[in-house]
Amino acid sequence: MAEKRVGLRDLAAHLRPAPAFVLVRPQLGENIGAVARVMLNFGVRELRLVDPRDSWPNPAARGPASGADVVLDEAKAFAALDEALADCRYALATTARPRELLVPVLDPAAAAAECRRRIARGDRVAVLFGAERSGLTNDELLRADAIVSIPVNPAFASLNISQAALVLAYEWAKADDRAGFSSELQSAAPATKEEFEGFMRHLIGALDEVGHFFPAHMRESMEQNLRASFVRAGLTESEVRTLRGVVKSFERARGRRRSHE
Amino acid sequence: MAEKRVGLRDLAAHLRPAPAFVLVRPQLGENIGAVARVMLNFGVRELRLVDPRDSWPNPAARGPASGADVVLDEAKAFAALDEALADCRYALATTARPRELLVPVLDPAAAAAECRRRIARGDRVAVLFGAERSGLTNDELLRADAIVSIPVNPAFASLNISQAALVLAYEWAKADDRAGFSSELQSAAPATKEEFEGFMRHLIGALDEVGHFFPAHMRESMEQNLRASFVRAGLTESEVRTLRGVVKSFERARGRRRSHE
Numbered sequence: 001m002a003e004k005r006v007g008l009r010d011l012a013a014h015l016r017p018a019p020a021f022v023l024v025r026p027q028l029g030e031n032i033g034a035v036a037r038v039m040l041n042f043g044v045r046e047l048r049l050v051d052p053r054d055s056w057p058n059p060a061a062r063g064p065a066s067g068a069d070v071v072l073d074e075a076k077a078f079a080a081l082d083e084a085l086a087d088c089r090y091a092l093a094t095t096a097r098p099r100e101l102l103v104p105v106l107d108p109a110a111a112a113a114e115c116r117r118r119i120a121r122g123d124r125v126a127v128l129f130g131a132e133r134s135g136l137t138n139d140e141l142l143r144a145d146a147i148v149s150i151p152v153n154p155a156f157a158s159l160n161i162s163q164a165a166l167v168l169a170y171e172w173a174k175a176d177d178r179a180g181f182s183s184e185l186q187s188a189a190p191a192t193k194e195e196f197e198g199f200m201r202h203l204i205g206a207l208d209e210v211g212h213f214f215p216a217h218m219r220e221s222m223e224q225n226l227r228a229s230f231v232r233a234g235l236t237e238s239e240v241r242t243l244r245g246v247v248k249s250f251e252r253a254r255g256r257r258r259s260h261e
Numbered sequence: 262m263a264e265k266r267v268g269l270r271d272l273a274a275h276l277r278p279a280p281a282f283v284l285v286r287p288q289l290g291e292n293i294g295a296v297a298r299v300m301l302n303f304g305v306r307e308l309r310l311v312d313p314r315d316s317w318p319n320p321a322a323r324g325p326a327s328g329a330d331v332v333l334d335e336a337k338a339f340a341a342l343d344e345a346l347a348d349c350r351y352a353l354a355t356t357a358r359p360r361e362l363l364v365p366v367l368d369p370a371a372a373a374a375e376c377r378r379r380i381a382r383g384d385r386v387a388v389l390f391g392a393e394r395s396g397l398t399n400d401e402l403l404r405a406d407a408i409v410s411i412p413v414n415p416a417f418a419s420l421n422i423s424q425a426a427l428v429l430a431y432e433w434a435k436a437d438d439r440a441g442f443s444s445e446l447q448s449a450a451p452a453t454k455e456e457f458e459g460f461m462r463h464l465i466g467a468l469d470e471v472g473h474f475f476p477a478h479m480r481e482s483m484e485q486n487l488r489a490s491f492v493r494a495g496l497t498e499s500e501v502r503t504l505r506g507v508v509k510s511f512e513r514a515r516g517r518r519r520s521h522e
Contacts, residue, residue: 149441180410181359183366
Protein backbone atom coordinates (compact mmCIF):
# COMPACT_ATOMS: atom_id res chain seq x y z
CA MET A 1 0.00 0.00 0.00
CA ALA A 2 1.11 3.54 -0.65
CA GLU A 3 2.92 5.69 1.88
CA LYS A 4 1.47 8.78 3.48
CA ARG A 5 3.39 12.04 3.56
CA VAL A 6 5.99 12.28 6.29
CA GLY A 7 5.95 15.29 8.56
CA LEU A 8 8.20 16.28 11.45
CA ARG A 9 5.54 15.18 13.90
CA ASP A 10 5.55 11.71 12.28
CA LEU A 11 9.30 11.42 12.56
CA ALA A 12 9.11 12.42 16.21
CA ALA A 13 6.49 9.73 16.78
CA HIS A 14 8.73 6.97 15.54
CA LEU A 15 11.58 8.17 17.70
CA ARG A 16 9.53 7.89 20.90
CA PRO A 17 10.82 5.32 23.37
CA ALA A 18 9.53 1.82 22.68
CA PRO A 19 10.46 -1.71 23.72
CA ALA A 20 13.60 -3.29 22.27
CA PHE A 21 12.85 -6.40 20.23
CA VAL A 22 15.38 -9.14 20.97
CA LEU A 23 15.82 -12.03 18.52
CA VAL A 24 17.42 -15.01 20.21
CA ARG A 25 19.58 -17.20 17.93
CA PRO A 26 17.92 -16.02 14.70
CA GLN A 27 18.83 -18.11 11.68
CA LEU A 28 17.88 -16.45 8.40
CA GLY A 29 18.98 -12.90 7.66
CA GLU A 30 15.76 -12.57 5.63
CA ASN A 31 13.72 -13.04 8.78
CA ILE A 32 15.76 -10.45 10.65
CA GLY A 33 14.99 -8.01 7.83
CA ALA A 34 11.28 -8.86 7.87
CA VAL A 35 11.18 -8.25 11.63
CA ALA A 36 12.93 -4.87 11.17
CA ARG A 37 10.27 -3.89 8.66
CA VAL A 38 7.26 -4.63 10.88
CA MET A 39 9.01 -3.00 13.84
CA LEU A 40 9.43 0.28 12.00
CA ASN A 41 5.88 -0.02 10.59
CA PHE A 42 4.65 0.39 14.13
CA GLY A 43 7.27 2.71 15.59
CA VAL A 44 9.53 0.15 17.26
CA ARG A 45 13.13 0.88 16.42
CA GLU A 46 15.59 -0.93 18.65
CA LEU A 47 16.62 -4.41 17.49
CA ARG A 48 18.98 -6.66 19.43
CA LEU A 49 20.31 -9.99 18.17
CA VAL A 50 21.57 -12.73 20.45
CA ASP A 51 24.04 -15.15 18.89
CA PRO A 52 22.77 -14.89 15.30
CA ARG A 53 23.64 -17.98 13.25
CA ASP A 54 25.24 -15.93 10.47
CA SER A 55 27.59 -13.01 10.99
CA TRP A 56 26.15 -9.58 11.65
CA PRO A 57 25.65 -7.25 9.73
CA ASN A 58 24.04 -9.69 7.31
CA PRO A 59 23.34 -8.41 3.78
CA ALA A 60 20.46 -10.90 3.40
CA ALA A 61 18.44 -8.79 5.81
CA ARG A 62 18.37 -5.73 3.54
CA GLY A 63 15.78 -6.72 0.94
CA PRO A 64 13.08 -7.99 3.30
CA ALA A 65 13.54 -4.90 5.48
CA SER A 66 11.98 -2.95 2.58
CA GLY A 67 13.70 0.25 3.55
CA ALA A 68 13.72 -0.11 7.33
CA ASP A 69 17.47 0.41 7.12
CA VAL A 70 17.60 2.53 10.24
CA VAL A 71 16.55 -0.49 12.31
CA LEU A 72 19.20 -2.74 10.75
CA ASP A 73 21.93 -0.09 10.93
CA GLU A 74 21.33 0.45 14.63
CA ALA A 75 20.81 -3.24 15.50
CA LYS A 76 23.31 -4.67 17.98
CA ALA A 77 24.50 -8.26 18.23
CA PHE A 78 25.27 -9.87 21.60
CA ALA A 79 26.98 -13.15 22.42
CA ALA A 80 24.51 -14.08 25.18
CA LEU A 81 20.96 -13.30 26.20
CA ASP A 82 21.98 -11.95 29.61
CA GLU A 83 24.17 -9.34 27.90
CA ALA A 84 21.32 -8.30 25.61
CA LEU A 85 19.02 -7.83 28.59
CA ALA A 86 21.53 -6.28 30.97
CA ASP A 87 20.07 -2.74 30.92
CA CYS A 88 16.40 -3.82 30.79
CA ARG A 89 14.19 -3.73 33.87
CA TYR A 90 11.37 -5.78 32.39
CA ALA A 91 11.24 -8.46 29.72
CA LEU A 92 8.51 -10.37 27.93
CA ALA A 93 8.95 -13.64 26.06
CA THR A 94 6.83 -14.72 23.10
CA THR A 95 6.12 -18.38 22.66
CA ALA A 96 3.70 -20.43 20.60
CA ARG A 97 3.77 -23.37 23.01
CA PRO A 98 2.40 -23.37 26.54
CA ARG A 99 5.11 -24.30 29.03
CA GLU A 100 4.99 -25.95 32.39
CA LEU A 101 6.45 -22.87 34.01
CA LEU A 102 4.90 -20.88 36.82
CA VAL A 103 5.24 -17.57 34.96
CA PRO A 104 2.39 -15.15 34.24
CA VAL A 105 0.94 -15.25 30.72
CA LEU A 106 -0.34 -12.05 29.13
CA ASP A 107 -2.24 -11.50 25.89
CA PRO A 108 -0.51 -9.14 23.43
CA ALA A 109 -2.66 -6.12 24.36
CA ALA A 110 -2.04 -6.55 28.09
CA ALA A 111 1.66 -7.08 27.38
CA ALA A 112 1.83 -3.84 25.39
CA ALA A 113 0.00 -1.94 28.12
CA GLU A 114 2.49 -3.22 30.70
CA CYS A 115 5.40 -2.15 28.45
CA ARG A 116 3.81 1.28 28.08
CA ARG A 117 3.46 1.71 31.84
CA ARG A 118 7.07 0.79 32.49
CA ILE A 119 8.50 2.80 29.61
CA ALA A 120 6.51 5.82 30.82
CA ARG A 121 8.51 5.79 34.04
CA GLY A 122 11.77 5.55 32.12
CA ASP A 123 12.54 1.83 32.28
CA ARG A 124 14.01 -0.09 29.37
CA VAL A 125 11.87 -3.00 28.31
CA ALA A 126 12.57 -5.98 26.02
CA VAL A 127 10.41 -8.40 24.06
CA LEU A 128 12.11 -11.74 23.26
CA PHE A 129 11.51 -13.84 20.15
CA GLY A 130 12.98 -17.31 19.79
CA ALA A 131 14.79 -19.02 16.95
CA GLU A 132 12.68 -19.83 13.88
CA ARG A 133 12.31 -23.58 14.44
CA SER A 134 12.82 -24.15 18.10
CA GLY A 135 11.56 -21.02 19.81
CA LEU A 136 12.89 -20.00 23.20
CA THR A 137 14.21 -22.61 25.62
CA ASN A 138 12.71 -22.74 29.11
CA ASP A 139 15.94 -21.26 30.47
CA GLU A 140 15.60 -18.33 28.08
CA LEU A 141 11.91 -17.90 28.91
CA LEU A 142 12.75 -17.64 32.59
CA ARG A 143 14.81 -14.52 31.86
CA ALA A 144 11.47 -12.83 31.20
CA ASP A 145 8.96 -11.52 33.73
CA ALA A 146 6.00 -12.78 31.73
CA ILE A 147 5.12 -14.80 28.66
CA VAL A 148 3.04 -13.36 25.81
CA SER A 149 0.57 -15.69 24.13
CA ILE A 150 -0.90 -14.78 20.74
CA PRO A 151 -4.48 -16.09 20.25
CA VAL A 152 -3.55 -18.14 17.22
CA ASN A 153 -5.76 -20.89 15.75
CA PRO A 154 -4.57 -24.02 17.58
CA ALA A 155 -5.33 -26.10 14.49
CA PHE A 156 -2.90 -23.97 12.42
CA ALA A 157 -0.50 -22.19 14.72
CA SER A 158 2.56 -21.76 12.50
CA LEU A 159 3.16 -18.02 12.94
CA ASN A 160 6.59 -17.09 11.71
CA ILE A 161 8.87 -14.77 13.63
CA SER A 162 8.00 -11.61 11.68
CA GLN A 163 4.30 -12.30 12.08
CA ALA A 164 4.69 -12.65 15.85
CA ALA A 165 6.76 -9.44 15.83
CA LEU A 166 4.01 -7.72 13.81
CA VAL A 167 1.35 -8.59 16.40
CA LEU A 168 3.50 -7.29 19.25
CA ALA A 169 4.55 -4.14 17.39
CA TYR A 170 0.95 -3.43 16.35
CA GLU A 171 -0.29 -3.79 19.93
CA TRP A 172 2.57 -1.57 21.04
CA ALA A 173 1.45 1.15 18.61
CA LYS A 174 -2.10 0.92 19.95
CA ALA A 175 -0.92 1.05 23.58
CA ASP A 176 1.25 4.03 22.66
CA ASP A 177 -1.86 5.84 21.41
CA ARG A 178 -0.99 5.76 17.75
CA ALA A 179 -4.05 6.06 15.59
CA GLY A 180 -4.63 5.56 11.91
CA PHE A 181 -6.13 8.33 9.83
CA SER A 182 -9.60 9.52 10.64
CA SER A 183 -12.64 9.92 8.46
CA GLU A 184 -13.26 12.99 6.34
CA LEU A 185 -16.71 12.77 7.90
CA GLN A 186 -15.27 14.18 11.11
CA SER A 187 -14.54 17.50 9.45
CA ALA A 188 -17.61 17.59 7.19
CA ALA A 189 -20.45 19.67 8.65
CA PRO A 190 -23.63 17.66 9.16
CA ALA A 191 -26.63 19.40 7.62
CA THR A 192 -28.55 21.69 9.96
CA LYS A 193 -32.00 20.42 10.82
CA GLU A 194 -33.42 23.30 8.76
CA GLU A 195 -31.48 22.15 5.67
CA PHE A 196 -32.49 18.55 6.26
CA GLU A 197 -36.17 19.40 6.70
CA GLY A 198 -36.01 21.60 3.61
CA PHE A 199 -34.80 18.57 1.64
CA MET A 200 -37.50 16.30 3.09
CA ARG A 201 -40.24 18.83 2.22
CA HIS A 202 -38.78 19.19 -1.28
CA LEU A 203 -38.67 15.41 -1.82
CA ILE A 204 -42.13 14.77 -0.42
CA GLY A 205 -43.62 17.63 -2.42
CA ALA A 206 -42.06 16.26 -5.62
CA LEU A 207 -43.39 12.77 -4.83
CA ASP A 208 -46.82 14.23 -4.16
CA GLU A 209 -46.78 15.78 -7.62
CA VAL A 210 -46.28 12.36 -9.23
CA GLY A 211 -48.90 10.59 -7.08
CA HIS A 212 -46.32 8.51 -5.17
CA PHE A 213 -48.28 8.31 -1.90
CA PHE A 214 -50.92 5.77 -2.71
CA PRO A 215 -53.10 4.47 -1.13
CA ALA A 216 -53.67 7.64 0.88
CA HIS A 217 -54.03 5.89 4.24
CA MET A 218 -50.46 4.52 3.86
CA ARG A 219 -49.04 8.01 3.39
CA GLU A 220 -47.90 8.51 6.98
CA SER A 221 -45.94 5.26 7.27
CA MET A 222 -44.49 5.66 3.74
CA GLU A 223 -43.22 9.11 4.69
CA GLN A 224 -41.79 7.78 7.96
CA ASN A 225 -39.94 4.91 6.28
CA LEU A 226 -38.42 7.26 3.74
CA ARG A 227 -37.42 9.71 6.45
CA ALA A 228 -35.80 6.96 8.58
CA SER A 229 -33.40 5.92 5.84
CA PHE A 230 -32.29 9.51 5.20
CA VAL A 231 -32.01 10.24 8.93
CA ARG A 232 -29.78 7.21 9.35
CA ALA A 233 -27.42 8.34 6.60
CA GLY A 234 -26.42 11.33 8.74
CA LEU A 235 -26.30 13.58 5.69
CA THR A 236 -23.81 16.41 5.44
CA GLU A 237 -24.65 19.89 4.24
CA SER A 238 -23.25 19.22 0.78
CA GLU A 239 -24.97 15.86 0.51
CA VAL A 240 -28.32 17.53 1.21
CA ARG A 241 -27.58 19.93 -1.65
CA THR A 242 -26.64 16.98 -3.88
CA LEU A 243 -29.91 15.23 -3.09
CA ARG A 244 -31.99 18.36 -3.71
CA GLY A 245 -30.27 18.50 -7.10
CA VAL A 246 -31.39 14.92 -7.74
CA VAL A 247 -35.00 15.78 -6.92
CA LYS A 248 -34.81 18.88 -9.13
CA SER A 249 -33.58 16.77 -12.07
CA PHE A 250 -36.61 14.50 -11.74
CA GLU A 251 -38.90 17.51 -11.53
CA ARG A 252 -37.29 19.12 -14.57
CA ALA A 253 -37.55 15.89 -16.63
CA ARG A 254 -41.22 15.67 -15.79
CA GLY A 255 -41.69 19.33 -16.80
CA ARG A 256 -39.95 18.66 -20.16
CA ARG A 257 -42.00 15.54 -20.83
CA ARG A 258 -45.15 17.47 -20.09
CA SER A 259 -44.18 20.21 -22.50
CA HIS A 260 -43.65 17.54 -25.20
CA GLU A 261 -47.07 16.04 -24.58
CA MET B 262 7.12 -21.48 16.14
CA ALA B 263 5.96 -24.95 16.92
CA GLU B 264 2.40 -26.13 16.50
CA LYS B 265 0.17 -27.15 19.36
CA ARG B 266 -1.81 -30.38 19.31
CA VAL B 267 -5.07 -30.21 17.43
CA GLY B 268 -8.24 -31.29 19.20
CA LEU B 269 -11.81 -31.51 17.95
CA ARG B 270 -12.64 -28.33 19.80
CA ASP B 271 -9.84 -26.55 17.94
CA LEU B 272 -11.08 -27.76 14.59
CA ALA B 273 -14.58 -26.58 15.45
CA ALA B 274 -13.17 -23.17 16.36
CA HIS B 275 -11.63 -22.64 12.97
CA LEU B 276 -14.84 -23.67 11.24
CA ARG B 277 -16.88 -21.00 13.01
CA PRO B 278 -18.31 -18.34 10.72
CA ALA B 279 -15.89 -15.50 10.03
CA PRO B 280 -15.61 -12.66 7.51
CA ALA B 281 -14.62 -13.49 3.94
CA PHE B 282 -11.37 -11.84 2.91
CA VAL B 283 -11.62 -10.42 -0.61
CA LEU B 284 -8.44 -9.65 -2.54
CA VAL B 285 -9.13 -7.19 -5.34
CA ARG B 286 -6.88 -7.56 -8.42
CA PRO B 287 -4.11 -9.40 -6.54
CA GLN B 288 -0.89 -9.69 -8.54
CA LEU B 289 1.54 -12.20 -7.06
CA GLY B 290 0.38 -15.73 -6.26
CA GLU B 291 2.93 -15.69 -3.43
CA ASN B 292 1.00 -12.89 -1.73
CA ILE B 293 -2.28 -14.78 -2.11
CA GLY B 294 -0.63 -17.73 -0.35
CA ALA B 295 0.78 -15.53 2.41
CA VAL B 296 -2.70 -14.07 2.99
CA ALA B 297 -4.21 -17.59 3.16
CA ARG B 298 -1.66 -18.50 5.83
CA VAL B 299 -2.40 -15.58 8.15
CA MET B 300 -6.13 -16.05 7.62
CA LEU B 301 -6.02 -19.64 8.82
CA ASN B 302 -3.65 -18.67 11.65
CA PHE B 303 -6.52 -16.68 13.09
CA GLY B 304 -9.49 -18.80 12.08
CA VAL B 305 -10.53 -16.94 8.92
CA ARG B 306 -11.17 -19.41 6.14
CA GLU B 307 -13.05 -17.93 3.22
CA LEU B 308 -10.92 -16.29 0.53
CA ARG B 309 -12.36 -14.56 -2.55
CA LEU B 310 -10.28 -13.22 -5.42
CA VAL B 311 -11.48 -10.52 -7.77
CA ASP B 312 -9.85 -10.47 -11.20
CA PRO B 313 -6.48 -11.95 -10.14
CA ARG B 314 -3.69 -10.97 -12.55
CA ASP B 315 -2.60 -14.60 -13.03
CA SER B 316 -4.95 -17.51 -13.58
CA TRP B 317 -6.50 -19.20 -10.59
CA PRO B 318 -5.67 -21.72 -9.09
CA ASN B 319 -2.10 -20.43 -9.02
CA PRO B 320 0.62 -22.89 -7.96
CA ALA B 321 2.81 -20.00 -6.76
CA ALA B 322 0.43 -19.55 -3.82
CA ARG B 323 1.16 -23.01 -2.33
CA GLY B 324 4.57 -22.50 -0.75
CA PRO B 325 3.84 -19.22 1.06
CA ALA B 326 0.54 -20.66 2.33
CA SER B 327 2.72 -22.97 4.50
CA GLY B 328 0.05 -25.63 4.68
CA ALA B 329 -3.08 -23.46 4.69
CA ASP B 330 -4.19 -25.51 1.69
CA VAL B 331 -7.80 -25.62 2.79
CA VAL B 332 -8.05 -21.85 2.28
CA LEU B 333 -6.53 -22.01 -1.20
CA ASP B 334 -8.57 -25.06 -2.22
CA GLU B 335 -11.83 -23.37 -1.26
CA ALA B 336 -10.92 -19.91 -2.61
CA LYS B 337 -13.19 -18.60 -5.37
CA ALA B 338 -12.26 -16.24 -8.18
CA PHE B 339 -14.73 -13.63 -9.47
CA ALA B 340 -14.60 -11.42 -12.54
CA ALA B 341 -15.87 -8.32 -10.76
CA LEU B 342 -16.04 -6.94 -7.23
CA ASP B 343 -19.84 -6.66 -7.28
CA GLU B 344 -20.07 -10.42 -7.93
CA ALA B 345 -17.71 -11.20 -5.07
CA LEU B 346 -19.80 -9.10 -2.69
CA ALA B 347 -23.24 -10.12 -3.97
CA ASP B 348 -24.21 -12.23 -0.92
CA CYS B 349 -22.58 -9.97 1.70
CA ARG B 350 -24.63 -7.57 3.80
CA TYR B 351 -21.68 -5.59 5.13
CA ALA B 352 -18.25 -4.84 3.75
CA LEU B 353 -15.12 -3.17 5.06
CA ALA B 354 -12.28 -1.81 2.96
CA THR B 355 -8.67 -1.60 4.09
CA THR B 356 -6.57 1.25 2.83
CA ALA B 357 -3.24 2.75 3.80
CA ARG B 358 -4.12 6.17 2.38
CA PRO B 359 -6.77 8.51 3.76
CA ARG B 360 -9.32 9.35 1.06
CA GLU B 361 -11.50 12.36 0.51
CA LEU B 362 -14.60 10.23 0.88
CA LEU B 363 -17.40 10.77 3.35
CA VAL B 364 -17.25 7.20 4.63
CA PRO B 365 -16.81 6.17 8.27
CA VAL B 366 -13.30 5.07 9.29
CA LEU B 367 -12.88 2.35 11.92
CA ASP B 368 -9.77 1.11 13.66
CA PRO B 369 -9.12 -2.64 13.24
CA ALA B 370 -10.54 -3.58 16.66
CA ALA B 371 -13.76 -1.63 16.09
CA ALA B 372 -14.01 -3.11 12.60
CA ALA B 373 -13.67 -6.64 13.97
CA ALA B 374 -16.27 -5.97 16.65
CA GLU B 375 -18.70 -4.72 13.98
CA CYS B 376 -18.05 -7.87 11.90
CA ARG B 377 -18.68 -10.00 14.97
CA ARG B 378 -22.00 -8.29 15.69
CA ARG B 379 -23.23 -8.75 12.14
CA ILE B 380 -21.99 -12.33 11.77
CA ALA B 381 -23.70 -13.18 15.07
CA ARG B 382 -27.04 -12.37 13.50
CA GLY B 383 -26.24 -14.50 10.46
CA ASP B 384 -25.05 -11.91 7.93
CA ARG B 385 -22.19 -12.51 5.54
CA VAL B 386 -19.45 -9.96 5.88
CA ALA B 387 -16.46 -9.14 3.66
CA VAL B 388 -13.14 -7.39 4.21
CA LEU B 389 -11.57 -5.96 1.04
CA PHE B 390 -7.85 -5.68 0.34
CA GLY B 391 -6.53 -3.83 -2.71
CA ALA B 392 -3.88 -4.71 -5.24
CA GLU B 393 -0.29 -4.76 -3.98
CA ARG B 394 0.89 -1.49 -5.54
CA SER B 395 -2.18 0.59 -6.08
CA GLY B 396 -4.61 -0.43 -3.31
CA LEU B 397 -8.33 -0.03 -3.79
CA THR B 398 -9.72 2.63 -6.12
CA ASN B 399 -12.24 5.10 -4.71
CA ASP B 400 -14.98 3.33 -6.70
CA GLU B 401 -14.03 0.04 -5.04
CA LEU B 402 -13.85 1.64 -1.60
CA LEU B 403 -17.37 2.96 -2.00
CA ARG B 404 -18.64 -0.64 -2.25
CA ALA B 405 -17.78 -0.87 1.44
CA ASP B 406 -19.76 0.44 4.39
CA ALA B 407 -16.68 1.61 6.21
CA ILE B 408 -12.93 1.95 5.81
CA VAL B 409 -10.46 0.29 8.18
CA SER B 410 -7.34 2.24 9.06
CA ILE B 411 -4.35 0.45 10.61
CA PRO B 412 -2.36 2.68 13.01
CA VAL B 413 0.85 2.34 11.04
CA ASN B 414 3.89 4.60 11.49
CA PRO B 415 3.25 7.41 8.98
CA ALA B 416 6.99 7.77 8.44
CA PHE B 417 7.21 4.11 7.30
CA ALA B 418 3.78 2.90 6.26
CA SER B 419 4.64 0.21 3.72
CA LEU B 420 2.55 -2.66 5.09
CA ASN B 421 2.22 -5.41 2.53
CA ILE B 422 -1.07 -7.14 1.83
CA SER B 423 -0.43 -10.17 4.06
CA GLN B 424 0.59 -7.91 6.93
CA ALA B 425 -2.64 -5.93 6.60
CA ALA B 426 -4.55 -9.23 6.43
CA LEU B 427 -2.72 -10.41 9.56
CA VAL B 428 -3.81 -7.36 11.55
CA LEU B 429 -7.44 -7.80 10.49
CA ALA B 430 -7.44 -11.56 11.08
CA TYR B 431 -5.79 -11.13 14.49
CA GLU B 432 -8.36 -8.55 15.56
CA TRP B 433 -11.08 -10.86 14.27
CA ALA B 434 -9.77 -13.70 16.47
CA LYS B 435 -9.79 -11.37 19.47
CA ALA B 436 -13.32 -10.14 18.73
CA ASP B 437 -14.41 -13.76 18.30
CA ASP B 438 -13.15 -14.48 21.84
CA ARG B 439 -10.20 -16.63 20.86
CA ALA B 440 -7.59 -16.66 23.55
CA GLY B 441 -4.03 -17.89 23.63
CA PHE B 442 -2.96 -20.43 26.21
CA SER B 443 -3.13 -19.49 29.87
CA SER B 444 -0.51 -19.65 32.57
CA GLU B 445 0.21 -22.79 34.56
CA LEU B 446 -0.03 -20.40 37.50
CA GLN B 447 -3.80 -20.44 37.13
CA SER B 448 -3.95 -24.11 38.11
CA ALA B 449 -1.14 -24.04 40.69
CA ALA B 450 -2.43 -23.71 44.25
CA PRO B 451 -1.12 -20.61 46.01
CA ALA B 452 0.35 -21.48 49.41
CA THR B 453 -2.07 -21.24 52.32
CA LYS B 454 -1.29 -18.43 54.72
CA GLU B 455 -0.29 -21.06 57.27
CA GLU B 456 2.28 -22.55 54.89
CA PHE B 457 3.59 -19.10 53.98
CA GLU B 458 3.91 -18.01 57.61
CA GLY B 459 5.61 -21.32 58.41
CA PHE B 460 8.24 -20.51 55.76
CA MET B 461 8.69 -16.95 57.01
CA ARG B 462 9.18 -18.18 60.60
CA HIS B 463 11.62 -20.82 59.36
CA LEU B 464 13.63 -18.27 57.36
CA ILE B 465 13.69 -15.66 60.09
CA GLY B 466 14.64 -18.26 62.69
CA ALA B 467 17.53 -19.45 60.52
CA LEU B 468 18.68 -15.85 59.98
CA ASP B 469 18.49 -15.22 63.71
CA GLU B 470 20.81 -18.16 64.26
CA VAL B 471 23.48 -16.58 62.05
CA GLY B 472 23.10 -13.09 63.54
CA HIS B 473 21.60 -11.57 60.38
CA PHE B 474 19.42 -8.98 62.15
CA PHE B 475 21.94 -6.37 63.15
CA PRO B 476 21.73 -3.72 64.47
CA ALA B 477 18.82 -4.83 66.60
CA HIS B 478 16.75 -1.67 66.20
CA MET B 479 16.64 -2.31 62.43
CA ARG B 480 15.18 -5.75 62.93
CA GLU B 481 11.57 -4.79 62.36
CA SER B 482 12.11 -3.00 59.06
CA MET B 483 14.57 -5.68 57.85
CA GLU B 484 11.94 -8.32 58.49
CA GLN B 485 9.27 -6.27 56.74
CA ASN B 486 11.39 -5.69 53.63
CA LEU B 487 12.17 -9.38 53.38
CA ARG B 488 8.52 -10.27 53.84
CA ALA B 489 7.38 -7.78 51.17
CA SER B 490 9.48 -9.37 48.44
CA PHE B 491 8.20 -12.87 49.25
CA VAL B 492 4.61 -11.65 49.53
CA ARG B 493 4.87 -10.04 46.11
CA ALA B 494 6.08 -13.27 44.50
CA GLY B 495 2.69 -14.87 45.23
CA LEU B 496 4.36 -18.18 46.11
CA THR B 497 2.65 -21.48 45.35
CA GLU B 498 2.48 -24.38 47.77
CA SER B 499 5.34 -26.22 46.07
CA GLU B 500 7.49 -23.07 45.83
CA VAL B 501 7.16 -22.60 49.60
CA ARG B 502 8.41 -26.18 50.04
CA THR B 503 11.29 -25.44 47.64
CA LEU B 504 12.29 -22.36 49.61
CA ARG B 505 12.12 -24.20 52.94
CA GLY B 506 14.48 -26.73 51.35
CA VAL B 507 16.85 -23.87 50.50
CA VAL B 508 16.84 -22.64 54.10
CA LYS B 509 17.40 -26.18 55.37
CA SER B 510 20.45 -26.56 53.12
CA PHE B 511 21.98 -23.42 54.64
CA GLU B 512 21.20 -24.67 58.11
CA ARG B 513 22.70 -28.07 57.39
CA ALA B 514 25.88 -26.57 55.92
CA ARG B 515 26.30 -24.47 59.01
CA GLY B 516 25.76 -27.54 61.20
CA ARG B 517 28.44 -29.42 59.21
CA ARG B 518 30.92 -26.58 59.44
CA ARG B 519 30.35 -26.43 63.16
CA SER B 520 31.01 -30.11 63.56
CA HIS B 521 34.32 -29.61 61.65
CA GLU B 522 35.35 -26.78 63.95
